[in-house]
Amino acid sequence: xxxxxxxxxxxxxxxxxxxxxxxxxxxxxxxxxxxxxxxxxxxxxxxxxxxxxxxxxxxxxxxxxxxxxxxxxxxxxxxxxxxxxxxxxxxxxxxxxxxxxxxxxxxxxxxxxxxxxxxxxxxxxxxxxxxxxxxxxxxxxxxxxxxxxxxxxxxxxxxxxxxxxxxxxxxxxxxxxxxxxxxxxxxxxxxxxxxxxxxxxxxxxxxxxxxxxxxxxxxxxxxxxxxxxxxxxxxxxxxxxxxxxxxxxxxxxxxxxxxxxxxxxxxxxxxxxxxxxxxxxxxxxxxxxxxxxxxxxxxxxxxxxxxxxxxxxxxxxxxxxxxxxxxxxxxxxxxxxxxxxxxxxxxxxxxx
Amino acid sequence: xxxxxxxxxxxxxxxxxxxxxxxxxxxxxxxxxxxxxxxxxxxxxxxxxxxxxxxxxxxxxxxxxxxxxxxxxxxxxxxxxxxxxxxxxxxxxxxxxxxxxxxxxxxxxxxxxxxxxxxxxxxxxxxxxxxxxxxxxxxxxxxxxxxxxxxxxxxxxxxxxxxxxxxxxxxxxxxxxxxxxxxxxxxxxxxxxxxxxxxxxxxxxxxxxxxxxxxxxxxxxxxxxxxxxxxxxxxxxxxxxxxxxxxxxxxxxxxxxxxxxxxxxxxxxxxxxxxxxxxxxxxxxxxxxxxxxxxxxxxxxxxxxxxxxxxxxxxxxxxxxxxxxxxxxxxxxxxxxxxxxxxxxxxxxxxx
Numbered sequence: 007x008x009x010x011x012x013x014x015x016x017x018x019x020x021x022x023x024x025x026x027x028x029x030x031x032x033x034x035x036x037x038x039x040x041x042x043x044x045x046x047x048x049x050x051x052x053x054x055x056x057x058x059x060x061x062x063x064x065x066x067x068x069x070x071x072x073x074x075x076x077x078x079x080x081x082x083x084x085x086x087x088x089x090x091x092x093x094x095x096x097x098x099x100x101x102x103x104x105x106x107x108x109x110x111x112x113x114x115x116x117x118x119x120x121x122x123x124x125x126x127x128x129x130x131x132x133x134x135x136x137x138x139x140x141x142x143x144x145x146x147x148x149x150x151x152x153x154x155x156x157x158x159x160x161x162x163x164x165x166x167x168x169x170x171x172x173x174x175x176x177x178x179x180x181x182x183x184x185x186x187x188x189x190x191x192x193x194x195x196x197x198x199x200x201x202x203x204x205x206x207x208x209x210x211x212x213x214x215x216x217x218x219x220x221x222x223x224x225x226x227x228x229x230x231x232x233x234x235x236x237x238x239x240x241x242x243x244x245x246x247x248x249x250x251x252x253x254x255x256x257x258x259x260x261x262x263x264x265x266x267x268x269x270x271x272x273x274x275x276x277x278x279x280x281x282x283x284x285x286x287x288x289x290x291x292x293x294x295x296x297x298x299x300x301x302x303x304x305x306x307x308x309x310x311x312x313x314x315x316x317x318x319x320x321x322x323x324x325x326x327x328x329x330x331x332x333x334x335x336x337x338x339x340x341x342x343x344x345x346x347x348x349x350x351x352x353x354x355x356x357x358x
Numbered sequence: 359x360x361x362x363x364x365x366x367x368x369x370x371x372x373x374x375x376x377x378x379x380x381x382x383x384x385x386x387x388x389x390x391x392x393x394x395x396x397x398x399x400x401x402x403x404x405x406x407x408x409x410x411x412x413x414x415x416x417x418x419x420x421x422x423x424x425x426x427x428x429x430x431x432x433x434x435x436x437x438x439x440x441x442x443x444x445x446x447x448x449x450x451x452x453x454x455x456x457x458x459x460x461x462x463x464x465x466x467x468x469x470x471x472x473x474x475x476x477x478x479x480x481x482x483x484x485x486x487x488x489x490x491x492x493x494x495x496x497x498x499x500x501x502x503x504x505x506x507x508x509x510x511x512x513x514x515x516x517x518x519x520x521x522x523x524x525x526x527x528x529x530x531x532x533x534x535x536x537x538x539x540x541x542x543x544x545x546x547x548x549x550x551x552x553x554x555x556x557x558x559x560x561x562x563x564x565x566x567x568x569x570x571x572x573x574x575x576x577x578x579x580x581x582x583x584x585x586x587x588x589x590x591x592x593x594x595x596x597x598x599x600x601x602x603x604x605x606x607x608x609x610x611x612x613x614x615x616x617x618x619x620x621x622x623x624x625x626x627x628x629x630x631x632x633x634x635x636x637x638x639x640x641x642x643x644x645x646x647x648x649x650x651x652x653x654x655x656x657x658x659x660x661x662x663x664x665x666x667x668x669x670x671x672x673x674x675x676x677x678x679x680x681x682x683x684x685x686x687x688x689x690x691x692x693x694x695x696x697x698x699x700x701x702x703x704x705x706x707x708x709x710x
Contacts, residue, residue: 036403036509037442037509037511040610041442041511041512041513041594041610042407042437042438042439042441042442042512042593042594042595043405043406043407043438043439043441043442043444043500043502044405044406044407045403045404045405045406045442045504045509046403046404046406047402047403047404048400048401048402048403048404049400050399050400051388051397051398051399051400052397052398052399052400052404052501053395053396053397054395054396054397054398054448054450054483054484054499054501055394055395055396055450055484056450056451056452056484056486056497056499057452057486058452058454058486058488058497059488060454060488060489060490060491062490062491063488063489063490063491064488085394086394086395087394087395089394089395090389090393090394090395090397092395096406098406098407098408098499099408100408100409100410100452100497100499102410102412102454102495102497131406132406132407132408132499134408134409134410136410136411136412136415136416136495137412137415138412138414138415138492138493138495139412139414139415139492139493140490140491140492140493140495141490141491141492143454143488143490143492143495143497145408145410145452145454145495145497147406147408147450147452147484147499148395149404149406149501150395152397157388157389157397159389159393160393160394161393241394242393242394243394258392258393
């Protein structure tokens with residue numbers, strides 16, 4: 007069944023019925039969507055996380071096709087379960103939808119949600135829809151199996167541990183700058199006024215930056231492999247930006263840290279989008295959804311080996327230290343690295 | 359720490375830190391709020407449900423203190439887990455909040471969420487906040503232990519089963535009518551224009567009707583006792599109204615049903631609020647959050663005994679039948695009982 011028209015014309019019940027028909031059965035799902043609750047087979051220790059995307063704050067309909075919004079709503083939760091070393095299993099999806107929204111957009115959201123869930127072997131087991139007079143709100147709650155190797159928290163980093171990150175940083179922040187400058191997915195070649203100037207940038211790097219922001223690919227399976235290996239003391243995902251997230255890990259662990267600027271794996275897309283600001287994007291840009299890990303020195307090489315087998319780049323960018331505070335070491339100088347992660351409420355306040 | 363001012367002035371991070379400090383540790387919670395995900399001890403079969411309250415659609419700030427909104431956001435989920443025969447255990451709470459909202463309101467929400475969770479021995483293990491430019495959205499996901507006696511679905515009602523409901527029906531619908539007529543909690547004696555006319559109604563019945571709508575008390579522990587007893591074939595909660603929910607159970611079970619109007623346990627608050635419409639409120643009013651059960655004839659008396667021990671009234675109001683469709687029998691006449699549950703999108707659409 008394909009539905010036409012708006013969410014309001016379709017009605018809550020018919021829309022819910024339509025969406026539920028799209029959700030396939032999954033392994034370990036005894037009772038799926040359509041009853042008062044789902045019933046799923048769980049191990050002794052289950053991870054639970056929830057994260058929300060709000061239209062106008064976390065995504066814009068004119069920046070991103072619905073499918074990518076759906077993928078991202080799932081991906082940000084995959085990132086959280088991966089950062090605890092778990093394996094994602096079951097998701098519930100709550101949508102608050104304005105009456106005038108085309109049903110085609112909701113179908114697009116579900117295209118992305120189901121596609122991304124399928125890639126991660128996650129079953130959607132609850133799909134709620136509610137009416138709203140405001141922007142679209144997409145709330146995903148994800149359950150995962152904790153690893154038999156233990157749960158990776160952010161509170162266990164020790165002084166002298168290496169400060170390790172996965173992948174490269176700054177591409178998502180660069181993508182946001184490009185979107186703000188008017189560049190859109192599929193129109194990487196179309197220039198637009200403003201800085202950074204997209205016409206100077208290779209289209210494939212523009213595409214990579216946009217994809218990093220709109221369709222992040224957190225290394226969640228690697229997170230489970232790290233927990234399994236027992237090689238890391240602590241982990242968290244880089245959602246707010248390295249500066250803020252590292253400060254949070256240090257606070258939770260009761261340690262400090264330094265970051266070696268020269269060692270930072272700055273994404274080529276960040277350098278291409280804005281060479282002067284690339285380091286800033288890598289430090290503060292946020293939404294890279296890579297992992298931040300605390301790894302004892304004698305385990306760094308073995309962790310790199312785990313990364314090689316998962317196709318995940320692992321880079322030591324500094325160390326945890328006894329004394330509180332985070333410093334940035336650059337060209338022989340050490341300066342305080344202040345958390346500059348953005349605050350949605352404040353920017354929303356400013357936008358008024 | 360008490361915070362003053364608005365959510366926007368406080369900022370996402372400080373608000374989150376404040377709320378997380380309010381959430382106590384709980385049994386079987388290995389890792390609670392504050393990390394990328396929580397880690398909780400789960401049995402072999404876990405129930406999962408999610409439900410949302412949207413300001414202006416499901417609640418109004420001028421109708422209800424924040425504490426009751428928080429209680430209701432938890433209660434509607436307790437109802438769903440109870441209707442599957444489970445025992446509620448762990449909840450995540452996602453809030454989308456406008457920047458201009460006073461932090462005191464958010465604290466009031468958490469007063470109610472934590473109070474209701476405590477009453478049900480539920481631990482809040484995830485507490486997310488996001489900025490929004492629209493109305494408040496409160497999304498609660500609840501995990502519960504499935505009963506060793508099995509999971510109660512809505513799809514297993516058999517012809518000849520008794521159609522059984524808990525409690526009394528229509529009070530929540532009466533409460534909604536009173537709220538729409540201008541009556542507010544704590545001002546039960548203050549009359550206001552419009553029908554029903556509250557000055558004719560005993561204040562305690564007005565209070566009961568308002569409480570039924572604003573602070574529902576689903577018999578979720580009785581749901582678990584029913585599953586344990588093995589006495590019911592099917593169960594679901596009465597959230598949309600008996601007419602709509604019974605149609606849903608019949609459809610899921612591939613049966614029909616009749617309801618004996620004279621047997622319906624109409625709540626005295628419904629009769630007091632609008633004597634002529636009391637039956638309509640009981641049939642279509644919705645949000646009573648009582649249970650609808652399919653019970654084989656030889657088990658009805660024993661189920662009544664289970665109810666007596668839980669302080670829950672159990673009433674047989676009809677039967678399931680082989681032929682599809684739901685009929686209402688009244689004064690010797692049988693008429694089709696049409697689902698007249700409200701549709702939020704449609705009423706939202708009409709309100710424009």
